[in-house]
Amino acid sequence: MRPKILLVEDDASLVELISYNLEKEGFDVIRTDDGEEALVLAQEDKPDLVILDWMIANLSGIEVCRRLRRAPLTANLPIVMLTARAEEADRIRGLETGADDYVTKPFSPRELVARVRAVLRRLRPALSGGNLDYAGISMDTSAHKVTRDGSTVSLGPTEFRLLRHFLEHPGRVFSREQLLDAVWGRDVYVEQRTVDVHIRRLRKAVNAADNGTELPDVIRTVRSAGYALDAAPLPA
Amino acid sequence: MRPKILLVEDDASLVELISYNLEKEGFDVIRTDDGEEALVLAQEDKPDLVILDWMIANLSGIEVCRRLRRAPLTANLPIVMLTARAEEADRIRGLETGADDYVTKPFSPRELVARVRAVLRRLRPALSGGNLDYAGISMDTSAHKVTRDGSTVSLGPTEFRLLRHFLEHPGRVFSREQLLDAVWGRDVYVEQRTVDVHIRRLRKAVNAADNGTELPDVIRTVRSAGYALDAAPLPA
């Protein structure tokens, strides 16, 4: 699932630059240039991280930061501050308000992306690391490797993301639409039936053992609802 | 032996913050707030790395940097510059005077430590571990020598660093972006495809035995994700 980032910035060209690079790197970006709106979006859209410019309209960045920290829902939301002031005093004040990292303007897109990744890795390990195990399937996300009862499973990029999404929400049923949102991205337009094809490819890969034998299907089709990854298929 | 770091900084609270964090992370810290004294300490205490603030009393950081580079004993001493000016021009000037990396204020202690480690790893391989072994490859970091199942492997500088990075994180997949950051450095701007070319050069060198025979490829391409060094290639 693509991490979602709330970008609070009022310089249009910066918004453009940052969004472009973040999206290219696999993040979904929600934008606003208004402090009050940022607070609302942080509550409602549940982003995984907030990039916050120090100086924005309606509320200062630092105030937004404080309020985010006070609200229970967003108290632990990772925050990266964007600032033009490099002075030490600001750094301290910033830390006291609870930002998790800082990026000083001017910055390179790559640096920002790297910082965002670093903060997410530190605060949201589930998003970027570790192993996922379920239904005899084991996925090493950092090595990009998957095994099923020992035999290695080889997957294409999309199948990998699809399977990861299922492993992150074991047993749960997802509609094609939800899968498109989660695996393909919010603003990608593809046919819903495309999901079927990838489900088939995933099934094919996951249900085949190294020695060529067929394993029981772990993906359950829920007619007129979607698909789910199941631990134990019902005995017939 | 704990690496020794000379910290040249005149902001007392910063000295405190930095020293605390470096020592916590396994470094010994020598402090001074005076440029002239820094030169003396650099000669006499033989630190492994210098952290140098741009603006310090008695001599500017940039001048200290130049003089360190001129003295034979300290010509190759790794230097990390601390600066409040984030402008690109300053970065360039700093690099031209011979600093190996720079950190822009405000920075988080974690970031500084990470940079220090990165610079040491890049310039003082001996400090960060002796031999690395994985997947039949053996790297003597201090002698700068690599063997694959006995046969010697000859690598250019960049390929060496690339391989070392893989050996330090065996099995893990790195994106081109991550590799650029880790192997080339944070502030070097090269095309991402350049990584491909160096991967190819590395493959060529590592997969060729002394007698001219081809060995199995140890570098795994992970489509749309990056590359990894793998122990066990595909069983045919």
Place this chain on the structure above:
DNA sequence: CAATTTCGCTACATTTTTGTGACAAAGGCC
């Protein structure tokens, strides 16, 4: 059981991503 919806599967054209050789610029060495 017939009508209708939903799904599995295959084939295929397109797009994306990676491999590879060549080349010129930069830097080190003598």
Place this chain on the structure above:
DNA sequence: GGCCTTTGTCACAAAAATGTAGCGAAATTG
């Protein structure tokens, strides 16, 4: 200065992945 190594980039070839259409099977409905 010449000579050699290393480096980054490009252009093109090769390979892999992707999205869609289409057809028939299976489930659902009534």
